[in-house]
Amino acid sequence: MTLDSISRRRLLILGAAAGAAGILSGCRRGQSDPTTASGSTPTGSIETESGNLKVFEWAGYELPELYPDYPYDAPKFTFMTSDEQALAKVASGFRPDIVHPSVGYVRDWVDLDLIQPWDPSLLKNFSDLNPSMIEAGQIDGQQYMIPLDWGFSSILYRADKVDPGATESFSLFFDERYAGRISWWDNPWMMVIAGYVRGFSNPWDMTDEELAMVKGDLIDAKKVVRNLWQSQTDMETDFAADDIWITYAWPASWWAMNNEGLDVTYMDPAEGRLSWVEGLILVKDTENYQHAHAFANAWASPQSGEWLISNYAYGHANTSISLDAIPPELVKLLSLDDPSVLDEPRSHIQQWFPRRVLYGQIWSEIKAA
Amino acid sequence: MSDIAISRPGLWGLRALFAATAIFLYAPILILVLFSFNRGTTAVFPIQGLTTDWYRQLFTNHDLIESLRTSALVAVLSSVTAVLLGVLMSLSLVRRRFLGKSVVTGVALAPLVMPYVVLGISLLILFNAAGIPLSIFTVTIAHVVVTLPFTVLILVPRLSRVDRSLEEAAQDLGAPPARTFLAVTLPLILPAVVSSFLIAFVVSFDEYVVASFLVGDRATYPIYLFSQLRFPNRLPQVLAVATVMLVVSFVIVLLAEVSQRFGEQRLLGR
Amino acid sequence: MVRPARSTIHQGSLRRGLATLALVLPPLGWLILFFLAPIVLVGMYSVGGLTLYRNDVYLTLDAWSRFLDGSVYLALFWKSVRMALTVSVLAVLLAYPVAYYLALCTKGRKYVLLLFIITPFLTSYLLRLLAWRVILGSHGVVNSFLLWSGMRRAPVEWLLHSPFAVILVLTYVWVPFVCLPIFVTLDTMDRSLLEAAGDLGASRWRTFWRVTFRMSTPGVLAAFAFVFIPTIGEFVTPLLVGGPKGFMFGNAIADLFGPGFDWQTGSVLGVFLLLVVGVVIGIFARSMRLSEVTSR
Numbered sequence: 001m002t003l004d005s006i007s008r009r010r011l012l013i014l015g016a017a018a019g020a021a022g023i024l025s026g027c028r029r030g031q032s033d034p035t036t037a038s039g040s041t042p043t044g045s046i047e048t049e050s051g052n053l054k055v056f057e058w059a060g061y062e063l064p065e066l067y068p069d070y071p072y073d074a075p076k077f078t079f080m081t082s083d084e085q086a087l088a089k090v091a092s093g094f095r096p097d098i099v100h101p102s103v104g105y106v107r108d109w110v111d112l113d114l115i116q117p118w119d120p121s122l123l124k125n126f127s128d129l130n131p132s133m134i135e136a137g138q139i140d141g142q143q144y145m146i147p148l149d150w151g152f153s154s155i156l157y158r159a160d161k162v163d164p165g166a167t168e169s170f171s172l173f174f175d176e177r178y179a180g181r182i183s184w185w186d187n188p189w190m191m192v193i194a195g196y197v198r199g200f201s202n203p204w205d206m207t208d209e210e211l212a213m214v215k216g217d218l219i220d221a222k223k224v225v226r227n228l229w230q231s232q233t234d235m236e237t238d239f240a241a242d243d244i245w246i247t248y249a250w251p252a253s254w255w256a257m258n259n260e261g262l263d264v265t266y267m268d269p270a271e272g273r274l275s276w277v278e279g280l281i282l283v284k285d286t287e288n289y290q291h292a293h294a295f296a297n298a299w300a301s302p303q304s305g306e307w308l309i310s311n312y313a314y315g316h317a318n319t320s321i322s323l324d325a326i327p328p329e330l331v332k333l334l335s336l337d338d339p340s341v342l343d344e345p346r347s348h349i350q351q352w353f354p355r356r357v358l359y360g361q362i363w364s365e366i367k368a369a
Numbered sequence: 370m371s372d373i374a375i376s377r378p379g380l381w382g383l384r385a386l387f388a389a390t391a392i393f394l395y396a397p398i399l400i401l402v403l404f405s406f407n408r409g410t411t412a413v414f415p416i417q418g419l420t421t422d423w424y425r426q427l428f429t430n431h432d433l434i435e436s437l438r439t440s441a442l443v444a445v446l447s448s449v450t451a452v453l454l455g456v457l458m459s460l461s462l463v464r465r466r467f468l469g470k471s472v473v474t475g476v477a478l479a480p481l482v483m484p485y486v487v488l489g490i491s492l493l494i495l496f497n498a499a500g501i502p503l504s505i506f507t508v509t510i511a512h513v514v515v516t517l518p519f520t521v522l523i524l525v526p527r528l529s530r531v532d533r534s535l536e537e538a539a540q541d542l543g544a545p546p547a548r549t550f551l552a553v554t555l556p557l558i559l560p561a562v563v564s565s566f567l568i569a570f571v572v573s574f575d576e577y578v579v580a581s582f583l584v585g586d587r588a589t590y591p592i593y594l595f596s597q598l599r600f601p602n603r604l605p606q607v608l609a610v611a612t613v614m615l616v617v618s619f620v621i622v623l624l625a626e627v628s629q630r631f632g633e634q635r636l637l638g639r
Numbered sequence: 640m641v642r643p644a645r646s647t648i649h650q651g652s653l654r655r656g657l658a659t660l661a662l663v664l665p666p667l668g669w670l671i672l673f674f675l676a677p678i679v680l681v682g683m684y685s686v687g688g689l690t691l692y693r694n695d696v697y698l699t700l701d702a703w704s705r706f707l708d709g710s711v712y713l714a715l716f717w718k719s720v721r722m723a724l725t726v727s728v729l730a731v732l733l734a735y736p737v738a739y740y741l742a743l744c745t746k747g748r749k750y751v752l753l754l755f756i757i758t759p760f761l762t763s764y765l766l767r768l769l770a771w772r773v774i775l776g777s778h779g780v781v782n783s784f785l786l787w788s789g790m791r792r793a794p795v796e797w798l799l800h801s802p803f804a805v806i807l808v809l810t811y812v813w814v815p816f817v818c819l820p821i822f823v824t825l826d827t828m829d830r831s832l833l834e835a836a837g838d839l840g841a842s843r844w845r846t847f848w849r850v851t852f853r854m855s856t857p858g859v860l861a862a863f864a865f866v867f868i869p870t871i872g873e874f875v876t877p878l879l880v881g882g883p884k885g886f887m888f889g890n891a892i893a894d895l896f897g898p899g900f901d902w903q904t905g906s907v908l909g910v911f912l913l914l915v916v917g918v919v920i921g922i923f924a925r926s927m928r929l930s931e932v933t934s935r
Contacts (some may be wrong), residue, residue, distance in 0.1 A: 484872030
């Protein structure tokens with residue numbers, strides 16, 4: 001009988017443990033996270049906040065020159081490698097205060113209930129920002145993203161080693177003559193590029209048949225690829241070491257390789273470059289509401305823009321920036337004085353992926369094949 | 370015996386194979402150490418002169434020191450917990466009778482054969498479902514699961530060799546079970562306890578896979594190391610810290626081994 | 640009186656039972672909560688019983704059928720199995736002579752030499768990976784040596800970021816560990832059998848095959864299993880030295896829970912891997928005698 005009572009007790013306790021696991025799994029995920037005290041309502045004064053701001057940023061954007069005159073302790077930076085990766089990580093439970101994604105994904109962040117709107121009245125520099133970019137960062141009238149930087153995505157290639165042919169084209173990514181010297185970005189945007197190569201009308205929202213064709217193209221072409229880069233520092237390292245001659249890149253890499261003395265060209269392909277706008281979003285339930293706004297304001301300043309343009313060859317959303325300090329060839333090459341260059345038909349400004357999940361799945365399969 | 374197992378020329382062949390394998394095993398480690406003293410920033414031949422600069426730079430690398438501190442904290446917390454739980458588990462397996470012992474043993478050892486990727490994602494799912502944000506505590510919890518089997522594997526054999534008559538004598542003298550454990554059993558298995566703590570510590574400190582899924586904004590040392598592999602000009606520093614950590618873990622493992630042997634002598638020569 | 644005696648006995652057993660519970664429960668509870676329950680959750684994710692989007696709970700076997708019906712992931716799984724097999728065979732081949740030498744041909748310094756062989760395994764895995772990156776890179780030790788000595792005019796590209804690198808590095812990592820079970824089996828083997836075989840006129844080679852090798856089979860199988868099982872799900876080595884061609888099943892799982900952001904498919908792959916591991920363990924546990932291998 002004692003044995004019975006032991007077994008019964010043990011069963012009871014095991015059952016309770018299993019039940020606890022069941023309760024845990026049935027728990028709603030932490031939007032109303034019980035571990036954070038402050039809600040998303042703006043707290044009174046900045047002194048009540050802890051001040052250790054956590055920013056989820058692209059590598060290279062952690063430099064203090066980009067948030068000049070931010071009066072508080074320097075934030076702690078963790079690095080994101082792509083919008084998909086950032087979205088996945090924060091959805092999985094990583095909790096920064098601020099993230100720096102591109103505008104085409106804001107709707108996904110809102111749909112996953114991960115972010116809260118900014119209060120533009122707290123940002124002194126807000127009124128100087130480009131109006132169409134501001135509008136792009138709004139969902140249902142709420143300002144979810146403070147637009148800050150913009151630029152292109154295209155091919156960077158060694159002009160002294162690579163002959164792109166009569167017309168420059170994105171198909172250089174698949175060129176067998178340079179097998180082993182090509183690097184792609186580890187991101188579904190490669191599918192968009194393949195879609196433009198195929199001539200599809202809207203590669204940001206392809207049909208099943210179009211997706212199947214693009215998937216096939218990329219899987220076939222994978223053999224010419226040396227590696228898929230996740231962080232642009234990896235890619236720049238390989239490029240500078242002469243291992244890679246053709247790569248997916250943003251203007252900052254072109255400018256950096258140029259300054260290293262390499263003979264590089266930032267392609268303007270027949271299909272048209274891709275373009276993007278990025279900015280800051282505010283994570284829900286952040287403890288540092290006021291600090292976050294101060295940080296965003298610092299980024300939105302004209303000084304930040306001048307540094308960004310001169311050093312990274314990206315555009316900045318602040319329209320009051322004087323371009324006199326910036327090398328004119330840079331301004332001309334990237335039309336830095338004219339943000340309308342981002343739009344059709346001169347470039348393909350990124351759009352929200354209605355089938356983002358499917359694109360992600362297909363990209364994962366392309367990698368696994 | 371040697372004549373039966375192997376012939377003369379065969380013996381020399383085996384010796385050569387042994388030496389070759391030993392060289393194969395240690396060469397990369399030695400190359401690592403060698404290039405940590407290299408003056409140049411790339412690991413290429415020929416060596417460009419020797420320097421200890423990279424080692425000196427380690428002391429001013431805040432991110433590195435921070436990551437070492439984080440890893441040490443996680444390792445200590447998880448190892449202590451794992452040893453405590455391991456002692457409890459071992460006591461129950463060796464000194465107690467109950468149904469389903471083999472199942473419990475299986476569960477206790479199962480993390481050893483579980484692919485760490487799956488362990489990582491399963492805990493990510495758990496913490497996500499429970500709304501627990503990722504932090505060093507989530508990593509610590511995972512590391513207890515990872516290291517518990519090691520402690521059990523070390524403690525159970527030791528415990529089973531402790532003479533029960535000692536414990537029974539203490540109990541006959543009126544000592545309650547807890548006292549018996551603390552006064553009699555524990556001192557006898559102490560070397561194994563120490564050894565299992567050291568092994569758990571080393572395993573947790575170096576663990577990358579599970580940590581990579583569960584870490585918050587404080588990087589552990591392996592994660593920091595991983596992130597530095599992208600920067601070629603930081604390679605020599607990485608090599609320097611790698612050498613230091615290799616030596617340290619080497620020493621710790623030797624200590625654990627010595628501690629176990631010492632424990633064995635004590636048990637036998639009691 | 641009879642009553643008190645019985646209740647005292649019950650009390651005693653009860654106390655013992657409670658004591659047992661107090662011992663078993665904390666560790667077992669920890670494992671149930673943080674090891675077993677999460678696995679159940681993974682299973683639930685794989686059939687849509689749990690999702691990241693709270694409103695989207697929708698039980699379905701779609702993800703499973705997509706996976707099993709000739710998907711790229713299934714092909715990737717087989718590729719990983721092939722690579723794991725190669726690594727396991729190579730590791731055992733390299734480790735056997737070492738274990739043989741230590742067990743049967745050395746006296747005295749046996750355990751010291753064994754420790755010497757095993758210690759690399761107990762030191763940092765990531766650092767040993769790093770060492771190989773340094774050695775195999777196109778600007779690494781091997782290539783710079785080849786160029787400097789004039790043996791090649793251009794770096795050998797396939798040394799790194801290739802399946803070759805993955806297999807080489809994984810074999811390197813596992814050889815020390817694999818020595819141990821083989822050594823134990825050989826070391827505890829009854830030597831008189833060897834002498835008897837010799838007395839009966841068998842040559843050394845014959846003795847080896849018919850006696851020694853046969854008796855060491857449990858150890859060899861255990862060693863093989865110890866390498867094969869974790870290597871199928873290996874993820875870090877391919878990530879660092881594999882390149883796109885060295886991509887393995889574990890990488891796919893990590894990607895789907897990382898930037899790939901598809902927890903359901905990732906869970907399917909994870910559960911599948913666990914099932915495979917379970918089956919392999921079942922096969923091996925039957926064909927090897929564990930007790931011979933774990934005693935030291």
